[in-house]
Amino acid sequence: MKKNNPNLKGTTLLIFLASMQANISQATEAPTGFDGLTNGFILQGDYDHDKELFEERRTAANGLGPVFNAQSCVECHANPTAGGSSQVAALRAGIFNGKKFIEPPGGSVIHDRATDASLQSTVSDKWNVRTVRLSSNTLGGGYVEAIADDTLREIAKRQSKQSNGEIHGQVVMVDVVEVPGTKRVGRFGWKSQHASLLSFNAEAFRSEMGITNALFPTENTANGRSVVEFDTMADPENNGWGVALLTEFVRATKAPPRDSNLAATEDAISGEKIFEEIGCGLCHTATITTAPTDTVINAGTFKVPPALGDKTIHPFSDFLLHDVGTGDGIVQNGGQSTRNKLRTAPLWGLRTRSRLLHDGSALTLLQAIKRHQGESASVTKQFKALIATEKSQLLKFLESL
Ligand code: HEC
Numbered sequence: 001m002k003k004n005n006p007n008l009k010g011t012t013l014l015i016f017l018a019s020m021q022a023n024i025s026q027a028t029e030a031p032t033g034f035d036g037l038t039n040g041f042i043l044q045g046d047y048d049h050d051k052e053l054f055e056e057r058r059t060a061a062n063g064l065g066p067v068f069n070a071q072s073c074v075e076c077h078a079n080p081t082a083g084g085s086s087q088v089a090a091l092r093a094g095i096f097n098g099k100k101f102i103e104p105p106g107g108s109v110i111h112d113r114a115t116d117a118s119l120q121s122t123v124s125d126k127w128n129v130r131t132v133r134l135s136s137n138t139l140g141g142g143y144v145e146a147i148a149d150d151t152l153r154e155i156a157k158r159q160s161k162q163s164n165g166e167i168h169g170q171v172v173m174v175d176v177v178e179v180p181g182t183k184r185v186g187r188f189g190w191k192s193q194h195a196s197l198l199s200f201n202a203e204a205f206r207s208e209m210g211i212t213n214a215l216f217p218t219e220n221t222a223n224g225r226s227v228v229e230f231d232t233m234a235d236p237e238n239n240g241w242g243v244a245l246l247t248e249f250v251r252a253t254k255a256p257p258r259d260s261n262l263a264a265t266e267d268a269i270s271g272e273k274i275f276e277e278i279g280c281g282l283c284h285t286a287t288i289t290t291a292p293t294d295t296v297i298n299a300g301t302f303k304v305p306p307a308l309g310d311k312t313i314h315p316f317s318d319f320l321l322h323d324v325g326t327g328d329g330i331v332q333n334g335g336q337s338t339r340n341k342l343r344t345a346p347l348w349g350l351r352t353r354s355r356l357l358h359d360g361s362a363l364t365l366l367q368a369i370k371r372h373q374g375e376s377a378s379v380t381k382q383f384k385a386l387i388a389t390e391k392s393q394l395l396k397f398l399e400s401l
C-alpha cells in the first residue's frame, strides 16, 4: 500500500477519498452472454442488421478476393455464436536472417484461397519462419477498445514490481490507421497489433477476404504478384459503411459469460484463488475497468459511450506481449522486439476453445500450462509443485471460463 501523502490536508484527503469512492461506485459489471443480444451500445434491430453483414457470404461480385482466406467474418469467428473464436487458422510466414524478421513478398499473411488457381499463394522453402494462428474471439471487443492506455501501462508496471522484473509485459504503440500519424497502445490480435477496432476490422476485410476499403485500399497480392487482372471491381471495393457497421457490431457484443454452474462450485472458487496465488493472474489479469464514459479515444475519433464506459470486465488478460517460450517469430506492428512474444491469451470464453495457444499446438489445458516458459517459468514451476487436488481445482476454475 502507498503511504498517504503527509502534505495532504484533512479536507483535501476527504474530497479525494470521496471522489475515489465515486469512481469505484460508478463502475458496473459489463453484461455477458453468448445470447446474440446487444450490450446496449446500439439497438437490437441495428445489432441484428450489423450481424447479418458479419455473416454475409461474399463472392467476387461484391469484392471477395481475388486472393483471400474465407468468405465471411463468421466463417472464422463463429463459436458458439457470431463473433466468437474458432478452429480456423490463418497461415503466416517470413524470413529470419539471424538478426531480424523480414516479410516475404506480399506480406506475412499467406492467403489460403484464390478465385483463380493461378493465383494460389504458397510458402517458399526459403522462408524459415512459419506458423498458423487460430481465429481469436471478438466478443466483448468494445470493452477492450475502451480500456485506457494508462490502465494497460499500470498493469505492466504492477506485474513487473510483483514479480521482481521477471514478468514484464511489453506495451506496444501501434498506428490508429484512421488518423495517420497517431498511435495508441495495441490490444487486439495475438500480437496486440491493433488498438482500434475500426483499424483491425478494415485490415481483416482486406487481408482475410480481399475486400479493399478506405483504410486498406490496396488489394492483396499472390505472394507479391499483382492480381488486378483477375479483379472485377474498382478499389476501394467497399464504400466504408461495411467496415463501420462491422465495427458497430463488434462494439455491441456482450463479453463472454462464465459457466455459472461450474463457477459456483467450491472447486472452481478454490481454483481461482490458486490461480492468483501462484501468479497466473499477473498476466491473465482477472479484472479491468474501462475508461470513463465520454473519454475520447482512438486519436479523437471515438467517444466512449455509456454502454462501454466505466465497465468492469473479466478478460483474464493484460493485453500485453510476453515471451513465454511459444513465440512464432513473426513481427507485425510492434517492431522487432516483439518477434517471439505473444499477447496474454484472454481466458474469457476459454471453455469454447478446443485447440489452445496461438497455433493450436496444445490440445489440453495441462499441455497449454506446461508449455509456459520464459517469463512464466517460475509460475509454471509453482503450478507443477501443486498437489493433485489443487491442480484439479485450478483446472475446474479454467473450465468455468
Ligand atoms: C480466415 C479467417 C478469418 C476471417 C475471414 C476473419 N478473421 Fe478476424 N481473426 C482471424 C484470426 C486468425 C485472428 C487472429 C489474428 C492474429 O492476431 O494473428 C482474428 C482476429 C480478429 C480480431 C481481433 C480479436 C482479438 O484477438 O483481439 C477482430 C476484431 C477480428 N478478427 C474481426 C474480424 C472481422 C470484422 C472480420 C470480417 C471482415 C474478420 N475478422 C474475418 C481470422 C479471421
Ligand code: HEC
Pocket: 167, 278, 279, 280, 281, 282, 283, 284, 322, 324, 326, 327, 342, 343, 344, 345, 346, 347, 350, 353, 355, 356, 357, 358, 359, 365, 368, 369, 372, 375, 376, 379, 380, 383, 398
Ligand atoms: C508471463 C505471462 C503469463 C503467465 C504468468 C501465465 N500465462 Fe497463460 N498465457 C500467456 C501467453 C502469452 C499465452 C499465449 C501463448 C501462445 O499462444 O503461444 C498464454 C496462454 C494460456 C492459455 C491458452 C489459452 C488459449 O486460448 O489458447 C491458457 C489455458 C493459459 N495461458 C493458462 C495459464 C495458467 C493456468 C497460468 C498459471 C499456471 C498461466 N497461464 C500463466 C501468458 C502468461
